[in-house]
Amino acid sequence: MGDYLPKKLAELLLAMLAVSFIVFCALEVNVSDVAVKVLGQFSAPDQREAWLRENGYFDPFLVRYGRWLFAFVSGDWGQSTYFRDSVFHLIWPRLGATGILAGLTLLVMVPLSLLLGILAGIREGSPLDRGISIFSVLTTSIPDYASAVFLSAIFVFWLGWLPGASTMTGGFTWGEIVLPVMVLATYSTGYLARMTRASMVDVMSAPYIRTALMKGASPSRIILRHALRNALIAPVTVIMLQIPWLLSGVIVVEVFFAYKGFGTLLYEASLNSDIYLIEACAMVGVAVVVVTQLLSDLLYTWLNPRISFSSPKAAS
Known part of the structure; x- marks a missing residue:
């Protein structure tokens, strides 16, 4: 197959990277919405701000994306807010x-x-x-x-x-x-x-x-x-x-x-x-x-x- 397989793998990995960026943008570009979805709509504004600061949501967007991607590759996929489980x-x-x-x-x-x-x-x-x-x-x-x-x-x-x-x-x-x-x-x-x-x-x-x-x-x-x-x-x-x-x-x-x-x-x-x-x-x-x-x-x-x-x- 020559050099096809490495090139194909590289293309597919780039596609996965692009999709991961789109998914992250769609769900986490608005940090206020993230806090509401995680803490609930009845949470107080100061609680949301404290949670966002504690979890690094005031960092630059690309820094947050890189941290999320590294955590995902490492197997740390976060905590489900609905099921309350990993x-x-x-x-x-x-x-x-x-x-x-x-x-x-x-x-x-x-x-x-x-x-x-x-x-x-x-x-x-x-x-x-x-x-x-x-x-x-x-x-x-x-x-x-x-x-x-x-x-x-x-x-x-x-x-x-x-x-x-x-x-x-x-x-x-x-x-x-x-x-x-x-x-x-x-x-x-x-x-x-x-x-x-x-x-x-x-x-x-x-x-x-x-x-x-x-x-x-x-x-x-x-x-x-x-x-x-x-x-x-x-x-x-x-x-x-x-x-x-x-x-x-x-x-x-x-x-x-x-x-x-x-x-x-x-x-x-x-x-x-x-x-x-x-x-x-x-x-x-x-x-x-x-x-x-x-x-x-x-x-x-x-x-x-x-x-x-x-x-x-x-x-x-």
């Missing part, structure tokens, strides 16, 4: 809970959507292709909150098969995780299936596929050994983008089912103006985006070795 200790259990939800969703969504997309792509224009396309459009066009209501009406109120809440108060329960996974997988499967179908149709019309067919190669051999690997390049991008979305974009689903995950934590922090918790959640979300972007590029080279990340000068 932000660092609050985030990891919630992040793990959302990781379980996201992992199960990907485990259902990825194989199903790839299978549907491949079947539709190799039979372009057939009734199967049209049926899968209609299913994909319908599932993609329905918002997650609407599908949550619809699925709850069927499996909770009508059939009575599943619980309506996923609080996990008694520990992990498979019955409580089914509905959140169904909602998230239904919303994402159609889009990924459409991407896979379009990529498969494009690859199946390539000259090297036609050449293999004329040489008498079996369709299964062509699909598995030649077409599939190249057709997966575009869907890989969508799959990698789903990971950050599943981390922070599941707020509606987690709140709807009372699931105590990262999305619910971010919602509660925003609802209660918990600035230190919001800052930490935002930075964790950015870190996940950076890691998935790097993994996406590495998967590109594995799926298609012809893709080179080295500079033109090095390649020549």
Whole structure:
């Protein structure tokens, strides 16, 4: 990969630095608001001034930003004003809970959507292709909150098969995780299936596929050994983008089912103006985006070795 990896890491770190500056500006540029959010709206003005002076909020803005950034990198993420606990200790259990939800969703969504997309792509224009396309459009066009209501009406109120809440108060329960996974997988499967179908149709019309067919190669051999690997390049991008979305974009689903995950934590922090918790959640979300972007590029080279990340000068 040449010098691509160090350059990519540097670009991603710069992006994280820029986002951290924006987050800090948005939440801490007005020190008076910070004091009110931390001490409460009924605190006295002299209490706020004393707290601001004690915590260095009268220092220059860039000095405060540098101190906050150093503390964050060191693992000192501050104290939650709503939960009255360390932000660092609050985030990891919630992040793990959302990781379980996201992992199960990907485990259902990825194989199903790839299978549907491949079947539709190799039979372009057939009734199967049209049926899968209609299913994909319908599932993609329905918002997650609407599908949550619809699925709850069927499996909770009508059939009575599943619980309506996923609080996990008694520990992990498979019955409580089914509905959140169904909602998230239904919303994402159609889009990924459409991407896979379009990529498969494009690859199946390539000259090297036609050449293999004329040489008498079996369709299964062509699909598995030649077409599939190249057709997966575009869907890989969508799959990698789903990971950050599943981390922070599941707020509606987690709140709807009372699931105590990262999305619910971010919602509660925003609802209660918990600035230190919001800052930490935002930075964790950015870190996940950076890691998935790097993994996406590495998967590109594995799926298609012809893709080179080295500079033109090095390649020549």
